Each structure stands twice: as C-alpha cells, then as structure tokens.
Amino acid sequence: MQTARFMKVKLLLNQHCQSLFFFCRSDVSLGLLAQRFLDLLQNTPDGALDLRDVTTSLNTRRRRVYDITNVLEGISLLERQSANKFKWIGKLPVSSFLGVFKIQKEVNNLKLVEDTLDSLIKSCAQQLFDLTDDLQNSAYPIISLNRLFQEQTVMVVKAPEETKLEVPPPKEDSIQVHLKADRGPIMVMTCGVGAGQQSSCFTALEESGIKLAPLPTGEGNSDMDV
Structure with missing residues (x-):
C-alpha cells in the first residue's frame, strides 16, 4: 500500500x-x-x-x-x-x-563538474597523444636521467633479506630514513643530480653531505639512521 x-x-x-x-x-x-x-x-x-x-x-x-x-x-x-x-x-x-x-540545482552543479572533468580528461588525452603517438615526437621518445631526477638525491640501498625500512613523518627541514637489518651489513650509495650536471656517479653515503647516525642495536645487528 x-x-x-x-x-x-x-x-x-x-x-x-x-x-x-x-x-x-x-x-x-x-x-x-x-x-x-x-x-x-x-x-x-x-x-x-x-x-x-x-x-x-x-x-x-x-x-x-x-x-x-x-x-x-x-x-x-x-x-x-x-x-x-x-x-x-x-x-x-x-x-x-x-x-x-x-535537487535539480545540485544536479546542475554536478553536471557542470562532470563537464569540466570531461574537458580536462580530453585535454590530458590529447597531450598524451602528442607526446607518444604524434609523428613529429615519435622520433625522440627519450628522457635523460638528469631530467628525470633533476635537483633530487637518489639513494641505492644494498641490504640483507628482511631488512626493515621506516620513514618517520618528515620535518620542516629534513627527512629521516631508518634502516634495520639482523642478517648482515647495510650499504647505502647516493647520487645527487644537479640542474647543470651532465652526469653523476654514486658515492658512499659517508662521503656525501647526508648525515648518518647509528641506531641502538643488539649484537649482530646493523642499524642506521639516515
């Protein structure tokens, strides 16, 4: 009823x-x-x-x-x-x-948002096509390592199995990384890629400007605070 x-x-x-x-x-x-x-x-x-x-x-x-x-x-x-x-x-x-x-007013507002998103998606799709499928750009599908990591620091970690990596909430002026291993030593290499550098090489973390500090460990452990 x-x-x-x-x-x-x-x-x-x-x-x-x-x-x-x-x-x-x-x-x-x-x-x-x-x-x-x-x-x-x-x-x-x-x-x-x-x-x-x-x-x-x-x-x-x-x-x-x-x-x-x-x-x-x-x-x-x-x-x-x-x-x-x-x-x-x-x-x-x-x-x-x-x-x-x-309700009709809300529907009209949602339709406006939908139209805006459709326009952005269409624009992004066209830009992606221009980068990947356009004949003028297809001959140069290369991006250099320097451009990819411009003004960034790259770190490579070599550590035994079951090594734990923790990243605490970042501070205003720094980022910390905690590495903890129970089965052997940890080796970290770093490479800073500057805006004007054509090539860079990896160096030991101890030789870079990055601060390194050991964490309290038990016997046989290899822990560090980067």
Whole structure:
C-alpha cells in the first residue's frame, strides 16, 4: 500500500516538475522568482496569496508574477479565487516542489563538474597523444636521467633479506630514513643530480653531505639512521 502511494506521489512530481523545469530553463531569472513565490506560498497558513502582497515582497512587476501563476494554474497547482488572490490546490505540499528545485540545482552543479572533468580528461588525452603517438615526437621518445631526477638525491640501498625500512613523518627541514637489518651489513650509495650536471656517479653515503647516525642495536645487528 505504501509502495503504491509512493509511486503515485513520484508520478505526480514528475508530471508537474517537468513543466516547472521547462518553464525555469526558458527564463532563469523567472525560475528563481518562481522559487521565491513558492517560498511565500509555503509560509502562508491557508496556502493563499494576494497578488499585491507578492509583488511587494518579491519587488517585481505584476506581469512577472502573472507569468508564474499562469503556469501553476495550467498544471492544476494553483487556483484563482479572485482578481488578486490565488490558492494552492496541488495534491502535494509546496515543500515537495521546493525540494525538487533544490535537487535539480545540485544536479546542475554536478553536471557542470562532470563537464569540466570531461574537458580536462580530453585535454590530458590529447597531450598524451602528442607526446607518444604524434609523428613529429615519435622520433625522440627519450628522457635523460638528469631530467628525470633533476635537483633530487637518489639513494641505492644494498641490504640483507628482511631488512626493515621506516620513514618517520618528515620535518620542516629534513627527512629521516631508518634502516634495520639482523642478517648482515647495510650499504647505502647516493647520487645527487644537479640542474647543470651532465652526469653523476654514486658515492658512499659517508662521503656525501647526508648525515648518518647509528641506531641502538643488539649484537649482530646493523642499524642506521639516515
């Protein structure tokens, strides 16, 4: 029984809201005015409004309000009781339509985000094509090590099996790396690739400017703090 009632309410909303949304899309400013009109209607105790009060509250011309009332009358949501007075006669409360307006606004915002993301994806796909498949670029599919690691420090670690590597949360001016091994010594080599260097070689960590400190260890352990 409740399911049948829900489907009936949903059908009524779909029927009336399609007319309202078409009306709002045709004139955005009038659509916003219609929502304000429904707000006023929702806050009346008897669901009735005087046209003169509406034009004053909305600070708009009477003809603009008539544009709204004519549409609502046409889809049997509003009834004219006198020359200036209208009453809500919809089978659903005004709040149902205001809620749908809100959902439609969210859908429009999501559609805008979706269109923006689609545009970015298309742009990235084109850039990727230009880099990989374009005939002018296909003859030069090479990137040098210097460009890849420009102004970075590369470290190579040679350690026995089951060596543990831990990286604590970085500080403002430094990054620490903890290495712990139980089965033998740890060897670390480093290579700093500068912006103007054409080639670099690996050197022992002790010969670089990187600080090295042993960690407290048990017998037979090889631990270091880089």
